[in-house]
Amino acid sequence: MDNLFETTVQRAFKEQFNTYKNKKIILYGTGVVAEFILNNNPSYNIIGLMDGNKKHGELLGKKVYSYEEVLKNKPDIIIVATAKRNIEMIYDRLAYFCHTNNIPLYSVDGRNLFTVYGYQGLSDSQIRYFDVHEELLKSQIEKNEIIYFDIYDVLIMRKTLIKLDVLDIVEYRLTQANIKIPDYINARLKAEQEVMRSHGTINEIYEKLAEISNISVENALEAMAVELEVETSITCSRSSIKAMMRYALDENKKVYLVSDTYFQKEFLESLLLSQGITGYSDLIISNEHKRTKREGLLSFWDNNYSNESSLYIGVDSENEIVQENQSKFNIFLIKSAYDMFLLSSYKDMIYSLNNINERSLFGLIVAKLFNSPFALYNSDGKPKVDSNYNFGYVFIAPLIIKYVFWIIGKMKNEKYDDVLFAARDGWITHRLYSIVREKMRMDIPKGIYFQTSRTLCTLASVKTEEDIRWIAEVPHAYEPEQMLKRRFGLANSEIHEYVEENHVDSVWYAYYHKEAIFLNAKRIRESYLNYIESLNLKSEGNYAFVDFVSSGTCQLLLDNITTFHLEGLYYCKYNNNDESKLNLSGDAMFENMVEQVYCSHSYENYLLLETVMTSLNPSIASMGLDGEFIYGEEVRNGKEMMYVQEVHQAVEDIFLDYIENMHIMNIEINKFVVDSIFSYHQSRYTNEQCEIFDNLRLMEDFGQWHMTLPRAT
Structure with missing residues (x-):
């Protein structure tokens, strides 16, 4: 810098920022202007620097901070120490950050940049980019x-x-x-x-x-x-x-x-x-x-x-x-x-990304959403997601990636003989678990995709009239004859016609068939135990049981028919006021135990997640005389099956990219980071135009209900 410029900068800095001398000051810039300020004002409490997208490095002993580190250090002011021609561009970059976090933003000559340029959200130049x-x-x-x-x-x-x-x-x-x-x-x-x-x-x-x-x-x-x-x-x-x-x-x-x-x-x-x-x-x-x-x-x-x-x-x-x-x-x-x-409706995510793994995972999403420089055209800042693949890549994959690494953490820290991934919810988590175990050569249990369903566990566990009553009383959307067929696995030839005046309710109708029910349950239980025995599980072993969102029904019913010990590892476990389920061993990434306490966006929208946390097979309905699994009818149409395949492919693609090229061991991704990313599927953030959500149906596999899921608003 020439002497006149140096003199002007120094005089302006001392005149305008004397009151901040003992406050926490951050300079934006690492060029000659910032270097001059640092050299000539050692008595000022300049705690660090910012510069573009940098989060490392230093200048004259002052550290370059990331956005996250700036927030942690709670500066009293940020001063833009650059050439005059760059100030407005830097203001556009910092205005939202400073406004949201109530940090004064000044130029090196002492001007309040909010006063100079005004703040109405996005600047005119930013809006023009749309x-x-x-x-x-x-x-x-x-x-x-x-x-x-x-x-x-x-x-x-x-x-x-x-x-x-x-x-x-x-x-x-x-x-x-x-x-x-x-x-x-x-x-x-x-x-x-x-x-x-x-x-x-x-x-x-x-x-x-x-x-x-x-x-x-x-x-x-x-x-x-x-x-x-x-x-x-x-x-x-x-x-x-x-x-x-x-x-x-x-x-x-x-x-x-x-x-x-x-x-x-x-x-x-x-x-x-x-x-x-x-x-x-x-x-x-x-x-x-x-x-x-x-x-x-x-x-x-x-x-x-x-x-x-x-x-x-x-x-x-x-x-x-x-x-x-x-x-x-x-x-x-x-x-x-x-x-x-930073220009988009996703910009607030910058405040949640506190470590390298969180930034890397979100970086993959940014690279997908904003790969095209024209992605925000006519958008009002809301990126468009118009394919099943991209929906899975952006919103679903982060949840599953976090869940898989959470399970891996449990495998490292607890002593399990193995981990059982419950069909069908565990299909994609088992696949990713197996991939990361092999590629990262982890010394953790191999993992077993465990064939099960709520219907199968229920059938196999029936031993008493109380069991029959419990099953028959669970609400369902079937006619009484269909209830016996689907809930208890009876054949048409074993079912007597339901006559309303002869049967008080569905429980008494089920009691009327109890001999057939007990006989069928015994056969199914023996076949199912034969399958479990074929897995070579230890009779007194300790096994993790992975299910997605559950109150613990399958774990409880399996406990009733097996000798080994199960500990549930759930994405989310919810309370349905059943004390026997509340007392089950295990843990959950999210817990919804008390309705008045917030759990997570993903729990509040878990029905949407249920449509992809599944396999391409129907749910298991029973077991045949030959000991083979009998699958229920496939209620999903071709578009819904394609949706599952494309989402799974997206999840696997981003997972492989992340673990092979970016992941750093022992740095944990916060569960609320991925939950926040998932929340951005709402229309206030995203211009979602996936055809599947025009009419996406979900059938609860125990027959309690079926519904068309509403599009996120």
Whole structure:
């Protein structure tokens, strides 16, 4: 900075912020302005910094905070310490955060930015982004001969929520590989900061890291290989921009790809190829030409084509680049997926994400919802979800992923001989449990998909007239004859006609058939116990019993016919005032024991979850004379079966991506984080247009009711 600018900044800072001298101050920025403020105001209580999407690093001993850390440190003020041209853009980024958390937001010259720009939710520039659509970009491509596509956040993006989360994953992988680098993340960032002053490469960053951390260059380059591997695994293309690039090529435009990056050309070419991005004329990268876009990289290159019109497609966080190049290029700006998330109806989720695993899981969702930079077109900020697959990916999968890891935690901390995943609710959880056990080589029980149903357990447990009464009194939607067939497994030939004047009620009608009921129950019980014996379970063993949402009926009935001990592991257990069920062993991720106390959004909407927490088989109705399971009739239609398949596929896809590329062991995802994500399926947050919810039916498998589920509002 020149002396006049320094003098002006220092005078304004001291005049305007003297009253905050002993308060908690956070500076937004890590550039020359912030560095000047820190150097010249050591007596001010500046507790830390913010900078874009960063959550790591430091400047002059001051830590760079994430949004979550800012909230934990409870600052009294945030001061935007950047060049004047960037202040409004940063205000747009911070206004909602500061307004929601009642944090004053000022510019370095002392202006209250809420007063300067006003606050009515989203700014005009943010609202205008809802008008950006694909055809606008296509028309710009048609008007120009040379098209420059930026690489990161334009053609490709990271699936981590923020860029620096990559380093958390790298650090974990280094630990797993026994590559020891003291304080890796801060050392890596410090090395980057030093090397990038001269537009260096990632090789040079790791050579500098070796010097900073006092490790061998060989070890440093091993760590670099891990970072490159992680970068490759967490990268995806932005499909609609990739299609726009293909359109430009088909229109015979010259296409160049641009990036301010420390990655070398060979790595970028390989990364782009892995995402199906080919056909461009060349890569224009800062470390090769020793200048950034801000320093004229585009102008330097474009001088070769001074007689041809050019279009640069970049991200709108590059305002300063736009201002310097708008007379030389036509410019089309899009938002990164992360900035679209902060612009959307989902933005409040930022306050709930408190660790790397929570951010990584939500990052996958952001990468799905906002992969297209045009996803918010005509949206009012509510993203559209219009397929079963995407509904499962965004809303259902996080719940199941959390539940599976909760079960795994129980397996690690308790002594179980094995874990029984109850059909049909346990089908998808058993599959994911098996996948993670194998892929992560966990020393936990193998897991058994346990064939059962409430109807089967009920049939097998009937031994007394009291059992008959209990079953017959449970409300049902059947005619009396159908009740005997479905509840007690009697054949048509064993059922006497129900005559109202001859039978007081359904209980007495059932008593009238008690001999047939007892005989049938004994046969079914023996067959079912034979099946259980075939699983080689220990007669005195201790087994976890996984069911989804339940009061504990199956666990109770199984306890009555088996000798081993069961402990329930439920997603949610609810109280139906049955003391015998309340006394069952086990635990639940959520408990709805008292109606007046809030449980979870997922419990309040568990009927929707029941439509996918199932298998493609009907519920087990009984057991045949040959000892085989007899399945009830399939009441779901073809669309409903396809819905289950597509949701399950989505759940498995995001689960594999998460555990293979992002998950860090022993960092727990909070159950209310995934519950909050699920709550965003409501229409106040999401423009849900899945055809299945026009008429999604649910049949309770014990025959108590059937219904068409209402669409979420």
